[in-house]
Amino acid sequence: MEVDFLLIGQGLAGTALSYRMWENNLSFMVLDTPEQNNSSRIAAGLYNPVTGKKMVRTWLADQLFPEIEPFYGKLEDFLQKKFLVKKNIYRPFLSIEEQNEWMGHSGDPLLQPYFEKIYSSPLFEEVYNPFGGIMLKNSGYLDINTLLDAYSEFLLSNKSLLQEEFEEDKLEILPEGVRYKGIIAKGIIYCNGLGAKESRFFANMPFAPVKGEILDLEQDFYPEAIINRGVFRISLPNGLQRVGSTYTWHDLDEGPTERGKNELLEKLEKLIVNKKAEIQMHRSGIRPATKDRRPLLGKHPEHESVYIFNGFGAKGVSLVPYFSKMMMELLLQGKEPQKEVNIRRCN
Known part of the structure; x- marks a missing residue:
């Protein structure tokens, strides 16, 4: 069998990237065992534009968040399944100072796309919110298990999924690609979370589980x-x-x-x-988090046909739509990913 790409892992990263390939008429084979999806399947799937104790916009919010709902919405239409749940997020204020700070932010055009209303008094009797809180929008969660199950059914029906353990010692690097058992591909992409840490190609990547x-x-x-x-x-x-x-x-x-x-x-x-x-x-x-909390995208420095798309940590639902598009630009056009996520930063 000859394909354009062999993807290792069908968690959220492998699902999103292979779907982008399908959209671009690339052929692929996904190699996966259900245990490899543990981090994706346990995740709550929250996407949230304002995070942390200081309640700041999440990293690259203006680039990431316009991609999230359209991308998963397309996948819902494609798979005829519902797994994107759009919900506002209510964040109580912890002090009057925090309330005042956010009242001051209310006119900030950079924050307005992400909040619906600021409350100066309690919104819920059942919630500890004596100082009120902020209602965020452009937020919600992804039912990741429903997505992964529906997508694996699609892959199986398309004969594009092998449900078996990846044995890297059977992988051969060819002059213009790779061979794995009976599969010849132009490239192999490690989307298998912490499994990539065991690879001879990516053992030095700065994973911090x-x-x-x-x-x-x-x-x-x-x-x-x-x-x-x-x-x-x-x-x-x-x-x-x-x-x-x-x-x-x-x-x-x-x-x-x-x-x-x-x-x-x-x-x-x-x-x-x-x-x-x-x-x-x-x-x-x-x-599969990393030490600098940034994903790992790119081509191996010594092997032209070996790639990684990995390291999305706790914010995978938010990160994967945008960065899967960036990864496709690398695969199709040779355009290098931005510095903060490019694996060249790890050399």
Whole structure:
């Protein structure tokens, strides 16, 4: 079999990039095992334009956010499945000073695309928000499992998915491409998260794995908006609430921990007032984050046919639509990715 590209991994990165290839009439084969998608499948899929304790616009918001909803909307139409959930995010203020600061920002044209309204008094009785809060827009979450399952069905029906473990020792570098078992391709692209860390080509990449834990629970408060301060709290269609996430660089092999569960519940208690929570599910995943919190895009410095599209960490849903387009510019036109994400920065 001859194809243009062999992609390793069908998590969010491999799904988005191979779909871009489909749009551009490139042939490809995706090699994947379900376990490789752990970080994508555990993720809550939140996309949020204002983040962090200081509530600042997320990195490259003006480039990233115009791509998010159109891209996943196209994928929904293509797969005839619904997995993009557009929801406002309510962020309570922690002090009168923060409220005043945001009142001052309200006329800033750079922030206006991302917030709907500033509240100077409590919006929800059930939320600890004595100083009010800000209602963000251009936000929501992606049902990643539904997307990945629907897309793998498409790939299987198109004979473009091999569900087997990748054995790199069987990969041969040819003068004008690669050969893997019976597949000859012009290039191979590592989209397999932390699996790339085990590769002989990308073992030196600055991965900094981050563990995240989330809870699905029953709690008698079902707002339309996502509540986000300290933890996020999403009302799911099944009547449960999803709460997350922890961030730890330790205990990467332990799975869900009592410490992680307690941390989430303690933060939830500070956010939601007098509402008992009954846990239904507790999961963990390891995110393929990097030391500088920037993705890894580019061509291997010594092997023309070896590429990486990886390292999206906790913000993959926001980052992947924009950077998959940038990656296609590299593959089709030879245009190098911007410096902050180009793997040349790691040399």
